[in-house]
Amino acid sequence: MIKADMNRKMEIARKKVWDAIHAHGGTTLLSTGISGDDARMAKAAIEAGARMLEPNHPAVALARGYKGVTNMHAAEQIRHEIPLQEMAKVTSGVRQVAGNDIYITVGIPGGFTEVMPTILSDEDFKLMSLAGADGLHVHKTDLKDLEEVVERAHKYGLLIDAYIGRSSDLHPFGIPADTPEEVAKVAKLMENMGVDFIGLMTGMSYEGTKAGEIPVIIQERIQALVESVKVPTLAEGGINIVNQKAFRNTGINILVVGTAIDDMAELAVREAVKNFIP
Amino acid sequence: MIKADMNRKMEIARKKVWDAIHAHGGTTLLSTGISGDDARMAKAAIEAGARMLEPNHPAVALARGYKGVTNMHAAEQIRHEIPLQEMAKVTSGVRQVAGNDIYITVGIPGGFTEVMPTILSDEDFKLMSLAGADGLHVHKTDLKDLEEVVERAHKYGLLIDAYIGRSSDLHPFGIPADTPEEVAKVAKLMENMGVDFIGLMTGMSYEGTKAGEIPVIIQERIQALVESVKVPTLAEGGINIVNQKAFRNTGINILVVGTAIDDMAELAVREAVKNFIP
Numbered sequence A, B: 001m002i003k004a005d006m007n008r009k010m011e012i013a014r015k016k017v018w019d020a021i022h023a024h025g026g027t028t029l030l031s032t033g034i035s036g037d038d039a040r041m042a043k044a045a046i047e048a049g050a051r052m053l054e055p056n057h058p059a060v061a062l063a064r065g066y067k068g069v070t071n072m073h074a075a076e077q078i079r080h081e082i083p084l085q086e087m088a089k090v091t092s093g094v095r096q097v098a099g100n101d102i103y104i105t106v107g108i109p110g111g112f113t114e115v116m117p118t119i120l121s122d123e124d125f126k127l128m129s130l131a132g133a134d135g136l137h138v139h140k141t142d143l144k145d146l147e148e149v150v151e152r153a154h155k156y157g158l159l160i161d162a163y164i165g166r167s168s169d170l171h172p173f174g175i176p177a178d179t180p181e182e183v184a185k186v187a188k189l190m191e192n193m194g195v196d197f198i199g200l201m202t203g204m205s206y207e208g209t210k211a212g213e214i215p216v217i218i219q220e221r222i223q224a225l226v227e228s229v230k231v232p233t234l235a236e237g238g239i240n241i242v243n244q245k246a247f248r249n250t251g252i253n254i255l256v257v258g259t260a261i262d263d264m265a266e267l268a269v270r271e272a273v274k275n276f277i278p
Helices: A003-023 A039-047 A057-063 A072-081 A084-098 A122-131 A143-155 A180-193 A216-228 A244-248 A259-274 B003-023 B039-047 B057-063 B072-081 B084-098 B122-131 B143-155 B180-193 B216-228 B244-248 B259-274
Strands: A028-031 A103-106 A135-138 A159-165 A197-201 A233-236 A254-257 B028-031 B103-106 B135-138 B159-165 B197-201 B233-236 B254-257
Touching: A003 A028, A003 A103, A003 A143, A003 A159, A039 A084, A039 B057, A039 B259, A057 A072, A057 A084, A057 B039, A084 A103, A084 A122, A122 A143, A135 A143, A143 A159, A143 A180, A159 A180, A159 A233, A180 A197, A180 A216, A197 A216, A197 A254, A216 A233, A244 A254, A254 A259, A259 B039, A259 B259, B003 B028, B003 B103, B003 B143, B003 B159, B039 B084, B057 B072, B057 B084, B084 B103, B084 B122, B122 B143, B135 B143, B143 B159, B143 B180, B159 B180, B159 B233, B180 B197, B180 B216, B197 B216, B197 B254, B216 B233, B244 B254, B254 B259
Parallel strands: A028 A254, A103 A135, A135 A159, A159 A197, A197 A233, A233 A254, B028 B254, B103 B135, B135 B159, B159 B197, B197 B233, B233 B254
Antiparallel strands: none
């Protein structure tokens, strides 16, 4: 009895994303890290123009000092222990401050490639939808597992942004595709499966790359992605102030940025504190 | 059976504060706002030299977007609704990231002058002590109410920093004392009662005051405080990068700073986000 309602909910959410892409000249920002999960910083990001936010469970693990983790590598190991209820609370709070025009996609335990069995039930998708999420930020590494997530998410009106990685990735964050041809093929499979936004993990080694540029191999992979699908595309990983223009020039629709924002917030706090200590 | 244990716990905590004061030339920083409650920013503050942190319930209301509040004035109205368990979780997380050498004092519902009956039981003090708090940051406006808090806190090894305000304060954050003579008198009463650190609310109007200076009336009130007690003293409210030196010159031992740090973090996030949006 809610199929049409949820289709309508998803259409409204899709429009938020396309509107953000068009408003920002073809490439918008998905603002994450502290700007995704702390309502004070989410407000600052929106005031600066951000129209898409992403709270996620590893960042919340860092925010809460969960088990004393202080870096993303350590947070990735224990992120599945963050209760889904906590992510629902974060989402609800950010939504209340952000208002309804901002697109919010959420990383939740079970939505990434977790190290322990972390199963999402129908109730879990419903919870996140009711908490105010427009979509889920998904980092599955298997097409079948991803398909299950997409089906259940759509049932409760949640869109999906999912990613493509490489089989050799140390931290697996996407469906593996090792050549540009495979990227194009996997992207089409994801689009046909109903994935709403398709991203590419771009945080590989930048060794030997000039500041402000991106490696040729990443350029080729991004090109393969943007040319193969009609849905909005994302790039996540390694995007900073210096190379953002090079990313923008590839035609990718959404830049996922967390670390570069967190680093500036941390630097600001450090500089502020130093003023009050001799 | 824990009286001596708790006395020992409190001695260790007192030493942390005196060590911080001495390490910073007589005036140290109590870092609050986002640097008190977000483990990522607490880590940054400590790396910059902060040795005292203060998570508090109105700031957590803002961090969580609780009921959509986006400014401290609105947060003060609903802060008593933040569950004590949430403050215990925040404290525990910040403690795990900060390590044991950092002094942590916590603002909790019932510890301030709340608009609804918010009663702290023995179990509540025990909870905060076990969560890793060294002390409680208390803003009661009545000496009898404050005395109850001090007694129960000490029972569970928690020190108390409490404050002096004015009877005309719009937001009451301290025991009222309208003249420097009254400040000295109230401070002595608080010291005799067992308050471990005595603060003065200094966030009154700075109208007509030159940048970098503090109003004569505040200088006189601070002087009355620092000359009347032996315990460490604090100033809270209106302290910023420009006037911190003037505050330092008064001989106050601890500067409580939140807004000035939050403002810089928010500015940094805004500036960061702008880099990724055309």
